[in-house]
Every structure is written in structure tokens, then in C-alpha cells.
Amino acid sequence: MLNTIEAQSAGHGPARPSADALERVIGALTAEFGDRLATSQAVREQHSNTLTWVASQPPDAVVYPRTTAEVASIVKLCAAHRVPIIPFGTGTSFEGHVNAPFGGISVDTSQMKRVIAVHAEDLDCVIEPGVTRKELNDYLRDQGLFFPIDPGADASLGGMVATRASGTNAVRYGTMKDNVLSLTVVMPNGEVVTTARRAKKSSAGYDLTRLFVGSEGTLGIITAITLKLQGIPEAISAGICPFPSVRAACDATILTIQSGLPVARIELLDQAMVAALNIHSKLALPDTPLLLIEFHGTDAGVREQAERFGDIAEELGGGPFTWATKAEDRTKLWQARHDAYWASLSLRPGARPVPTDVCVPISRLADCVEETRRDIEESGFIATIVGHVGDGNFHVQPLVMPDDPAEVAVLDAFLERLVARALAMEGTCTGEHGVGHKKMKYLEAEHGLPALDLMRSLKRSIDPLNIMNPGKIVAV
Amino acid sequence: MLNTIEAQSAGHGPARPSADALERVIGALTAEFGDRLATSQAVREQHSNTLTWVASQPPDAVVYPRTTAEVASIVKLCAAHRVPIIPFGTGTSFEGHVNAPFGGISVDTSQMKRVIAVHAEDLDCVIEPGVTRKELNDYLRDQGLFFPIDPGADASLGGMVATRASGTNAVRYGTMKDNVLSLTVVMPNGEVVTTARRAKKSSAGYDLTRLFVGSEGTLGIITAITLKLQGIPEAISAGICPFPSVRAACDATILTIQSGLPVARIELLDQAMVAALNIHSKLALPDTPLLLIEFHGTDAGVREQAERFGDIAEELGGGPFTWATKAEDRTKLWQARHDAYWASLSLRPGARPVPTDVCVPISRLADCVEETRRDIEESGFIATIVGHVGDGNFHVQPLVMPDDPAEVAVLDAFLERLVARALAMEGTCTGEHGVGHKKMKYLEAEHGLPALDLMRSLKRSIDPLNIMNPGKIVAV
Numbered sequence: 040m041l042n043t044i045e046a047q048s049a050g051h052g053p054a055r056p057s058a059d060a061l062e063r064v065i066g067a068l069t070a071e072f073g074d075r076l077a078t079s080q081a082v083r084e085q086h087s088n089t090l091t092w093v094a095s096q097p098p099d100a101v102v103y104p105r106t107t108a109e110v111a112s113i114v115k116l117c118a119a120h121r122v123p124i125i126p127f128g129t130g131t132s133f134e135g136h137v138n139a140p141f142g143g144i145s146v147d148t149s150q151m152k153r154v155i156a157v158h159a160e161d162l163d164c165v166i167e168p169g170v171t172r173k174e175l176n177d178y179l180r181d182q183g184l185f186f187p188i189d190p191g192a193d194a195s196l197g198g199m200v201a202t203r204a205s206g207t208n209a210v211r212y213g214t215m216k217d218n219v220l221s222l223t224v225v226m227p228n229g230e231v232v233t234t235a236r237r238a239k240k241s242s243a244g245y246d247l248t249r250l251f252v253g254s255e256g257t258l259g260i261i262t263a264i265t266l267k268l269q270g271i272p273e274a275i276s277a278g279i280c281p282f283p284s285v286r287a288a289c290d291a292t293i294l295t296i297q298s299g300l301p302v303a304r305i306e307l308l309d310q311a312m313v314a315a316l317n318i319h320s321k322l323a324l325p326d327t328p329l330l331l332i333e334f335h336g337t338d339a340g341v342r343e344q345a346e347r348f349g350d351i352a353e354e355l356g357g358g359p360f361t362w363a364t365k366a367e368d369r370t371k372l373w374q375a376r377h378d379a380y381w382a383s384l385s386l387r388p389g390a391r392p393v394p395t396d397v398c399v400p401i402s403r404l405a406d407c408v409e410e411t412r413r414d415i416e417e418s419g420f421i422a423t424i425v426g427h428v429g430d431g432n433f434h435v436q437p438l439v440m441p442d443d444p445a446e447v448a449v450l451d452a453f454l455e456r457l458v459a460r461a462l463a464m465e466g467t468c469t470g471e472h473g474v475g476h477k478k479m480k481y482l483e484a485e486h487g488l489p490a491l492d493l494m495r496s497l498k499r500s501i502d503p504l505n506i507m508n509p510g511k512i513v514a515v
Numbered sequence: 516m517l518n519t520i521e522a523q524s525a526g527h528g529p530a531r532p533s534a535d536a537l538e539r540v541i542g543a544l545t546a547e548f549g550d551r552l553a554t555s556q557a558v559r560e561q562h563s564n565t566l567t568w569v570a571s572q573p574p575d576a577v578v579y580p581r582t583t584a585e586v587a588s589i590v591k592l593c594a595a596h597r598v599p600i601i602p603f604g605t606g607t608s609f610e611g612h613v614n615a616p617f618g619g620i621s622v623d624t625s626q627m628k629r630v631i632a633v634h635a636e637d638l639d640c641v642i643e644p645g646v647t648r649k650e651l652n653d654y655l656r657d658q659g660l661f662f663p664i665d666p667g668a669d670a671s672l673g674g675m676v677a678t679r680a681s682g683t684n685a686v687r688y689g690t691m692k693d694n695v696l697s698l699t700v701v702m703p704n705g706e707v708v709t710t711a712r713r714a715k716k717s718s719a720g721y722d723l724t725r726l727f728v729g730s731e732g733t734l735g736i737i738t739a740i741t742l743k744l745q746g747i748p749e750a751i752s753a754g755i756c757p758f759p760s761v762r763a764a765c766d767a768t769i770l771t772i773q774s775g776l777p778v779a780r781i782e783l784l785d786q787a788m789v790a791a792l793n794i795h796s797k798l799a800l801p802d803t804p805l806l807l808i809e810f811h812g813t814d815a816g817v818r819e820q821a822e823r824f825g826d827i828a829e830e831l832g833g834g835p836f837t838w839a840t841k842a843e844d845r846t847k848l849w850q851a852r853h854d855a856y857w858a859s860l861s862l863r864p865g866a867r868p869v870p871t872d873v874c875v876p877i878s879r880l881a882d883c884v885e886e887t888r889r890d891i892e893e894s895g896f897i898a899t900i901v902g903h904v905g906d907g908n909f910h911v912q913p914l915v916m917p918d919d920p921a922e923v924a925v926l927d928a929f930l931e932r933l934v935a936r937a938l939a940m941e942g943t944c945t946g947e948h949g950v951g952h953k954k955m956k957y958l959e960a961e962h963g964l965p966a967l968d969l970m971r972s973l974k975r976s977i978d979p980l981n982i983m984n985p986g987k988i989v990a991v
Binding site for chain 2: 158159160161162163202204205209213214216217226230232233234236237238239240241242243244245246249250252253254258269270273293296297298299337340343398399401402430431432461462465466468470471472473474482485486487489490491492493494497498499500501512513
């Protein structure tokens with residue numbers, strides 16, 4: 040309960056709802072949703088449990104709506120009784136997004152899984168928020184289409200919108216910000232807003248779509264999503280390229296981007312990460328920093344891109360380049376990359392992971408990664424580094440023994456330095472994980488007080504009762 | 516004055532400031548800005564005069580700040596006296612954006628023209644809002660960089676941000692929404708907000724950048740802009756391809772996009788537009804609907820793209836394809852496209868142009884353009900159609916005799932039908948021109964009342980005194 044008390048005493052968020060208010064809300068929800076309303080300890084704990092080490096703050100109940108109208112009904116009920124609402128996708132976030140520091144109702148979208156429409160000619164689709172990225176891509180494959188954003192975890196698309204997710208393909212296809220055409224959102228007063236038409240672009244007023252992308256459930260609950268799609272490329276080629284140093288790998292990345300090579304993925308694994316993957320995924324990767332690269336295009340185009348990248352790598356002392364043109368080899372390669380989280384755990388059995396990310400202008404990437412690696416060594420703990428380096432975005436996954444307060448203190452100080460380092464390089468405290476409640480403390484340093492005040496006034500204006508995921512991003 | 520009275524009686528916007536308030540503000544501005552404050556009729560008229568036919572509503576004075584601090588000083592002064600502020604770039608907008616229906620001070624950014632920084636390694640730059648897109652590209656050329664967004668007019672980048680501009684290159688490079696990394700904005704209370712860091716992506720809170728992109732000066736004044744840049748492609752190839760019908764040209768466009776061909780520009784000219792260009796620009800274009808196409812890439816890549824497009828065109832009965840690989844031929848081609856506005860005028864000497872745009876899902880584009888062409892014929896007036904068809908966006912430029920009320924009535928009814936047609940096809944009332952005050956009446960039909968109310972509450976929350984470009988987008 041420490042977190043709750045701390046947050047409340049700092050004026051972050053509302054008071055917990057009264058037992059009476061909760062009883063009324065849970066009673067009404069039980070009447071409406073029957074066995075789609077859960078209050079068991081196990082389900083509640085599961086809904087505040089994510090892929091990072093953060094103290095669990097379970098909601099008071101979990102409800103599983105199936106339609107926008109049901110979500111609106113839940114929101115109106117909670118608003119009437121001032122009961123917090125915490126939207127829940129798959130629970131794969133890292134910054135405490137789904138914790139319920141003030142209690143309330145977790146709205147689990149996992150039963151909202153319809154693909155409402157696929158418009159192949161327009162390269163878009165309309166889906167419900169509980170559809171995960173793998174489910175969507177399985178559904179689309181037969182039509183020769185895919186949705187490119189890939190944060191690693193098989194997250195729900197609703198959660199990916201809410202956290203402005205990106206991942207390995209963002210260097211070519213952008214982030215969720217760039218790939219959402221429109222949203223249906225249940226507002227904190229229960230009204231339903233559609234943020235835009237299905238046209239590919241519009242100048243018809245304020246950009247409501249982008250207002251909700253990255254809002255982490257603090258401004259409303261997303262109940263339908265219109266996404267841009269891509270045709271599956273005619274040719275895909277992926278490969279691994281070792282480099283003598285992290286700096287050489289970063290410099291090769293900068294040159295690749297500057298040359299206008301339309302690389303689809305360019306991922307850095309530092310030496311610690313490579314070691315972990317060799318153990319966990321039973322690979323025999325060269326024991327140096329690596330770039331994992333993928334190209335999309337025509338046969339000739341992909342060949343040309345690969346050759347050019349090979350020249351750049353050689354210039355920076357990298358190589359030799361190993362290609363995986365067969366689909367199964369590529370799958371193995373990217374599976375290994377996606378296993379990075381789990382592989383890191385194998386480096387220190389019993390430890391808990393605290394994955395975090397920052398993003399800097401690409402010209403500062405090598406500095407930032409090198410200084411961070413040095414800081415890890417000097418701090419004396421174990422951590423891997425992987426990066427979506429084409430965007431200047433990298434992840435550090437420290438492993439910590441949660442019952443060792445001295446170690447936790449060292450970790451906390453390290454995380455502060457990591458963010459300060461990124462900010463000093465004109466970077467951001469999070470490139471893609473989001474703020475949740477763990478990164479709230481960095482927003483003033485990142486944005487300045489006037490911008491933070493503007494965010495707060497947006498929150499107050501849209502959610503005056505402060506019931507939507509209170510205590511996250513900008514607690515008001 | 517009719518427009519002002521109408522707007523006021525409909526509750527749109529504030530009352531005009533009192534003579535006393537204006538006198539104090541203009542007095543203080545004269546003291547601070549000297550000859551950078553103008554009140555002459557000619558200068559005031561020029562600042563409410565744009566490239567469309569709309570009744571002029573001049574501001575009471577025009578001021579030319581040079582720094583963010585000067586803009587903040589102007590805004591604080593105007594806020595203290597409740598005097599409206601109308602930001603002004605180059606006056607190339609179409610929907611009455613720079614009119615001053617409630618009087619006030621036009622803030623002309625044309626003396627804010629510094630390129631503050633170019634970060635070639637990061638492919639970004641920081642500029643002041645008065646820099647125009649041609650000035651920026653002239654500045655960047657030596658470094659092998661360019662800024663791709665090209666709305667035709669040599670607009671100021673500040674204006675392009677404010678209207679969420681796009682244009683011919685958007686099919687490949689996106690719109691202003693996709694190409695702004697960060698903004699410095701003077702808020703309606705005079706505070707200065709920086710919306711984001713220079714990192715290429717971030718999940719650190721609400722997307723303040725996109726809140727201001729497309730806000731048309733109603734939420735604040737943009738005083739610095741961080742833009743993404745592109746490397747100048749190694750090879751550029753452009754060409755003209757005739758088609759037997761608008762539908763065939765649209766279908767070729769759909770196939771091109773679906774095939775994943777990374778076309779950089781794909782522009783439709785209808786037959787009326789081709790005729791106008793042949794007269795105005797002394798060209799000998801084939802007398803049919805045309806697509807103007809451009810490819811960016813490597814030598815081999817561009818060649819391959821062109822071949823594939825040629826196959827698609829042939830399949831749809833188009834061709835032969837005429838290539839302009841030499842830079843001067845390409846320049847001539849795109850100059851002709853950019854002359855479309857002026858060329859249209861030559862079809863009816865003495866008439867005034869009323870350019871407008873809508874955008875629909877690309878699958879509906881042929882229907883929408885064909886129905887619109889039929890509507891033009893049946894309405895009995897002269898109008899050209901050009902389109903950024905890769906995005907489903909097209910422009911209609913009717914030519915009207917402003918002193919013929921019957922003709923104006925026919926035009927007004929046509930414009931209503933055009934928007935209704937686009938909305939019925941899941942499109943938007945404007946793909947890139949913006950709302951200004953001329954398209955405000957369509958926003959409820961497009962977005963629905965809850966979304967419009969949300970826009971209004973954003974406006975009220977950020978500009979409670981309603982001094983920032985009042986009477987535009989969502990008058991409150």
C-alpha cells in the first residue's frame with residue numbers, strides 16, 4: 040500500500056472510492072455482466088501484474104465487456120459513483136499502466152476481438168481493441184496484407200494504441216501514431232466519440248486521433264480502431280552483422296538511414312544480450328555487438344539494399360554478413376530478438392527484470408549506449424541492451440533481486456541517471472513503453488512545466504472527475 | 516460586415532474589442548515595435564486577402580515580431596485587453612483562415628525566417644515559422660537534404676504546420692502531421708510551450724505536437740518548428756501517362772498503391788485541367804485525363820518502379836508513358852502542376868476561383884470524382900479537378916462571377932453537395948486545406964456532435980478568453 044499512500048499524500052489522483060460506492064458499482068455490474076464480472080483475488084492480481092517488477096495494486100473488480108455500448112454503460116456507472124476505471128489489454132506493459140493505485144474497475148477488452156472490416160483496396164481495417172497483433176496478422180495473411188507495428192509482445196491493438204507502441208518495424212513504418220486512421224472512444228462521461236473518418240488524411244479540425252494515441256487510458260477507453268495496413272512485401276531478406284563495438288554498429292545505422300536505404304528493421308544487440316540469447320535460444324551468434332537487419336521490397340530491390348548495407352558495414356569494420364532469406368530462418372532470427380526479454384532473465388536466475396527504454400537523436404545514440412553500458416558495469420549489476428537503433432531508441436533490462444534493498448537503491452539511481460543522460464542529449468524518457476506511473480516523475484524535466492501544465496489541463500478538461508486510469512501520466 | 520454580424524448573432528466568437536482596448540493595444544505595440552506595427556488600410560486588407568474568393572475581414576493592425584519573446588509579449592498584451600490575434604504566414608490559404616471577423620491584431624511571421632539548426636546526421640532541422648518551403652529547400656540543397664511536403668504554393672512552414680498541409684509528395688512522405696518532431700508555441704496566456712524533444716519518437720505523455728498541427732492558430736502561435744528531413748534521392752524519375760477516363764486513372768492509382776510501389780507523387784489532372792494547362796503553360800499535353808507520376812530511389816529501383824507502373828497503366832488502357840528524367844523537364848512538369856491554380860483562371864477571364872478539396876478512401880475516389888464532374892456539368896459552371904489521388908484527395912476549382920448572385924447560389928449548393936458526397940463515402944470535408952471559417956458548418960456532419968463538443972472543450976480549456984483566431988474551426 041505504500042505506493043498508494045505516497046501518491047495520495049502528493050496529491051496524485053482521487054481518494055479511493057467509498058466501500059458503499061464500490062458495492063453499488065460492483066452490484067450493478069454483476070447484474071449486467073453476470074460471470075463477466077470477477078472479484079476473485081487471483082483475477083484481480085492478474086490484472087495488476089505485468090512484465091516488469093512493480094508492486095501490484097489490484098483493482099476491486101474486473102469486467103469483460105463485448106461492445107462499445109457495454110463499455111459506455113460501465114463508464115457511466117463508474118462516473119456516477121466516482122469509481123476509477125483501468126483499461127486492460129494483455130498486461131504486457133512495463134511502467135505500471137494497469138495498476139489500480141486508487142482501486143476501481145479493470146475493464147478487460149479481451150472479449151472485444153472482432154475484426155469488423157478489412158478494406159483491402161484502401162489498405163485499412165477496422166477492429167476491436169482486444170485483437171492482438173499476431174491475431175490480426177494471422178487474419179490478414181490470406182489477403183496478402185499485414186499490420187507492421189511489432190512491439191515484440193503479442194500485445195492487444197488497443198493497448199498498443201494507448202501506449203503509442205512501436206518496435207522493430209517502426210524505422211520503416213512509423214509508430215502507432217502514424218498507423219491509426221481513426222478511433223472510437225468511450226469518453227469519461229460515457230459519450231462515444233469517433234475521432235476521424237476513414238479517409239487517409241484530413242485537415243478537418245483538431246487531431247482527436249493523436250490525442251488518444253498514447254493517452255494510456257487516461258482520457259477514455261478505445262473500443263474500435265481503424266488501422267492502416269501494408270501489402271506483404273514481394274521479397275523479405277534478413278541478416279545478422281557483427282560489429283567490433285556498439286559505436287561501430289550505431290555508426291553503421293546512421294549511415295544506413297542517411298543513405299536513404301529503406302531498411303525495415305535494424306536492431307542492436309549488445310554483447311551481454313548476445314550471450315544471453317546464445318544460452319536461452321541455443322544459438323551460436325558471434326560474441327560481439329550485432330545488428331539484425333531486414334529489408335522489404337522487390338527481389339531486385341532487396342538485393343540492392345543488402346549489397347549497399349554490406350558496403351556500409353564493411354566501411355565500419357563490421358561483417359561478415361549472414362543472410363536469412365528463407366522464411367523459417369527469418370522467423371528464428373526474429374523469434375530470438377523477441378525472446379530478448381526472457382533470455383535476459385536466464386542471466387540471473389531468481390532476479391526480477393525492470394525493462395526500461397529511452398530514445399535520443401540518432402547522432403547521440405552511440406554516446407548514450409556506451410555511457411549506459413559503462414554505468415551498468417560501474418553499478419555492478421547485470422543488464423542487457425537491445426535497441427531499435429534506426430530510431431535512436433534502446434532498451435535496458437536490468438535484473439534485480441527484489442528483496443535486496445541496497446541493490447534496489449543502486450538500480451533506482453541508475454534509472455535516474457539513464458533518463459537524465461537521455462534528456463541531456465535532447466532525448467525522451469521513453470521512446471515506446473509509455474509513462475504509466477513509474478515515469479511520471481520525469482515528465483517535468485523532459486517537457487518543462489508549461490507543457491506539463493498543458494497536459495494536465497487537457498486531462499482535467501476531458502476527465503473532470505478524474506476516473507480514467509487515475510494516477511497515470513499526469514495525475515491531477 | 517455581414518459575416519461578422521451573422522457570426523456574432525450565431526454565438527460564434529467573442530464581441531469585437533472596444534475602441535478603447537484596441538487603442539491601448541495598438542499604442543503599446545507601436546511603442547514596442549515602431550515601424551513593425553502597421554495600421555494602413557492597404558496592409559490590413561492584404562492580411563485578410565488570400566488565394567480564394569471570400570469577403571475580406573481585415574484586422575485592426577498588423578505586427579511583425581522577430582522572436583518568440585516578442586510574440587509572447589504581443590499575446591500577453593492582447594490577452595490583457597481581450598483583443599483577438601490572427602497569425603499570418605504567407606496568405607496562401609483557401610478557407611478564410613486569416614480573416615479577422617472580430618477585428619484584432621494580425622501577427623505576421625514573415626520576419627521570423629531563421630534556420631536555427633540543421634542536424635544532418637539526425638535528418639532534422641529547427642526553423643522559425645516564417646521560412647517558406649522553397650527557402651528551406653534552397654537552404655538544405657547543398658547538404659543533400661530536402662523537406663518533402665509540397666502544397667504547391669510557397670507557403671510558410673508555420674502556416675503549413677497550422678493547416679496540416681500536405682500536397683503532391685504526401686503519398687510517400689506523409690503530411691505535416693507526420694513530419695513535425697516538435698513545436699515551440701506561444702500559448703494564449705503568453706506562456707511558451709515546447710511540445711516534444713528532438714528524439715524521433717516518444718511515448719512520454721499526450722501528443723502535444725499533433726494537438727497544434729492543424730489547429731490553424733486557434734490554440735497558440737507557433738514560433739519554432741523541428742522538422743524531419745529526407746536525403747535527396749539518388750535518382751528521380753517523373754512522367755506523364757494519359758488514361759481513357761478518370762476511372763481508369765484512379766484504378767491505376769489504386770493498383771499502384773496496393774502493389775506497394777513506393778510512388779513519390781501520383782497526381783490526377785482531369786480533362787478540363789489539361790485543357791487549361793495547355794493554354795496557360797503553353798504545353799501540348801494529350802487531351803485526356805492524365806496521371807503525373809514521380810519515383811524516388813536508386814537508379815535501378817526507379818527504373819524497376821517505372822516499369823511496373825507502366826505495366827499497371829497498360830492493364831488499365833493507359834499510356835503511352837512519357838518520361839522526364841532530366842531535372843529541367845521534371846521541373847517544367849511540376850511547375851505546370853503547381854500552375855494549376857493560375858491556369859484554371861485562364862478558362863474564364865474575370866471570374867474568381869473558389870478552390871476546395873475533399874478526401875475519400877481511395878476505393879471510392881473514382882466514384883467521387885466522376886459524380887463531381889457530372890455535378891459540375893449539370894450545374895453549368897466551369898471548374899477544373901486535380902487530385903493527390905494516391906491519398907484519395909482531390910481539388911475542385913470552380914470559377915465564379917462574384918457579382919452574379921444566381922451563380923453564387925448555384926456554386927454554394929454545389930459545394931454543399933460535394934462535401935455531402937465525400938462524407939457519404941466515409942471521406943472528409945477537407946484533406947489538406949483546413950477548416951478556416953468557410954468549412955466550419957460541415958464539422959458536425961463529419962465528426963458528430965460528441966467529437967465536435969470535444970474539440971470545443973479543448974479550445975475552451977486552452978484559450979478560455981477566446982482570443983486566438985476566434986471564429987475559426989470550432990467557434991466557441
